[in-house]
Amino acid sequence: MDWPAYSPDLNPIEHVWDMLGRGMVARQPSPTCLPELRRALLDEWCDIPQDQTDNLILSMPRHYKACIASFGRHTPY
Numbered sequence: 340m341d342w343p344a345y346s347p348d349l350n351p352i353e354h355v356w357d358m359l360g361r362g363m364v365a366r367q368p369s370p371t372c373l374p375e376l377r378r379a380l381l382d383e384w385c386d387i388p389q390d391q392t393d394n395l396i397l398s399m400p401r402h403y404k405a406c407i408a409s410f411g412r413h414t415p416y
Contacts, residue, residue: 349402351395358387 362383370376405414 349399349406351399354395355387355392358391359383362386 359380363379366379366383370379402414
């Protein structure tokens with residue numbers, strides 16, 4: 340499928356993955372084996388505050404409106 344060059348990613352899970360990734364990068368020491376990585380990912384997942392995910396979900400109508408207003412081009416989100 341062709342994907343338009345300016346097509347925004349409006350999937351909220353991408354923001355959650357970003358939160359998870361930032362937590363993993365900040366983790367010291369970094370996991371050194373698969374079981375440690377699994378535990379670290381689960382810990383970081385559990386550490387994402389519920390209010391952040393709630394705010395993300397509540398912000399989605401604004402994201403959609405901004406995307407529509409910009410005709411699918413760059414938005415501040």
